[in-house]
Amino acid sequence: MMAATLPSVRGKLKAAAPLAPLVWFKSGGAAEWLFEPADLDDLQGFMRELPADVPVMALGLGSNMIVRDGGVPGVVVRLGKAFAKVEPAAGEILGCGGGASGILVSSTARDAGIAGVEFLRSIPGTVGGFVRMNGGAYGGEVKDILTDCDVLLRSGELVTLSVQELGYSYRHSELPDGAIVVAARFQGRPGEPADIQAEMDRISASREASQPLRSKTGGSTFKNPDGHKAWQLVDEAGCRGLQIGGAQVSEKHTNFLLNLGDATSADIEALGEEVRKRVKEKSGIDLQWEIQRVGKI
Numbered sequence: 001m002m003a004a005t006l007p008s009v010r011g012k013l014k015a016a017a018p019l020a021p022l023v024w025f026k027s028g029g030a031a032e033w034l035f036e037p038a039d040l041d042d043l044q045g046f047m048r049e050l051p052a053d054v055p056v057m058a059l060g061l062g063s064n065m066i067v068r069d070g071g072v073p074g075v076v077v078r079l080g081k082a083f084a085k086v087e088p089a090a091g092e093i094l095g096c097g098g099g100a101s102g103i104l105v106s107s108t109a110r111d112a113g114i115a116g117v118e119f120l121r122s123i124p125g126t127v128g129g130f131v132r133m134n135g136g137a138y139g140g141e142v143k144d145i146l147t148d149c150d151v152l153l154r155s156g157e158l159v160t161l162s163v164q165e166l167g168y169s170y171r172h173s174e175l176p177d178g179a180i181v182v183a184a185r186f187q188g189r190p191g192e193p194a195d196i197q198a199e200m201d202r203i204s205a206s207r208e209a210s211q212p213l214r215s216k217t218g219g220s221t222f223k224n225p226d227g228h229k230a231w232q233l234v235d236e237a238g239c240r241g242l243q244i245g246g247a248q249v250s251e252k253h254t255n256f257l258l259n260l261g262d263a264t265s266a267d268i269e270a271l272g273e274e275v276r277k278r279v280k281e282k283s284g285i286d287l288q289w290e291i292q293r294v295g296k297i
Helices: 038-051 102-110 120-122 127-132 193-210 231-234 265-283
Strands: 011-019 029-036 056-059 065-067 074-076 086-089 094-096 148-154 159-164 179-189 247-249 257-259 292-294
Touching: 011 094, 038 056, 038 148, 056 127, 056 179, 065 265, 086 102, 094 102, 102 127, 102 193, 120 193, 127 179, 179 247, 247 265, 257 265
Parallel strands: 029 074, 056 074, 065 292
Antiparallel strands: 011 029, 086 094, 094 179, 148 159, 148 179, 247 257
16 A cells, blocks of 8 residues: 555554554564554544545554464554543543553542442553453453443544444444544442552452463453353363463463464464364363454464
8 A cells, every 4th residue: 555545644654563562462563554643633534534445453552462473454543642531520420532541541530539440450451442342350341331432433434332332242342343442431430549449459469460461461362151261161171381382371371372482473373273172172162262363364
């Protein structure tokens, strides 16, 4: 795609931009184009004028994602500081930009005496990402707290969708391809900041004890099947510590895959598929990927 076919922008637009530094696995190829818009108007104008056949993908903190080694065609949109604001409002509502992290949302809520969103502290991503995939942990899910969100469609049209319109199920929404969540409103409840902080501390300590947070990983790899825990199925299939190339199943938490240092994305994905095969042979259960896999092999 030639630069001449791209709309002019006020933000940062870079060709052949490496994505490995921007994702947790630290592997994978480049974006054909990487766009960090200056603000919503910049993004909306870009989307409206971008040729309709050019694919668009949003990138948050890159935590729940494998970027394949062949890179990502089209435009990868990364929402920066202009989309990272969180503002409390009357009635225990939190207005959040699509680029705000779960940690920022939960800490802003604490300071405002808004309880009920503490679990977002444990989701390693941005509002846009966990609204899209109904992120959840520690007994909470986005569908439980979301009132509505502002979504920029691939056409450049800005729409507001209610939680009902998102068609949420476990780790899934009906948001169309190429759509970008630019803002969301979460409903909390009154709470004492000290109590909220105590719950956030409990969640943080639990994650630290059970998950390989200091490793190059992508977070939870597989969805929990009905009535089962993915990590347990992986463990029972004998996959703890299993390795392909530079990729390994975590010994600390078997629903996490690790890049030991020099893994390609192909190594990581192949390891995940080998785990799925062994779990199917052992238990008869088809594990489904929770991690998003994008780009060309």
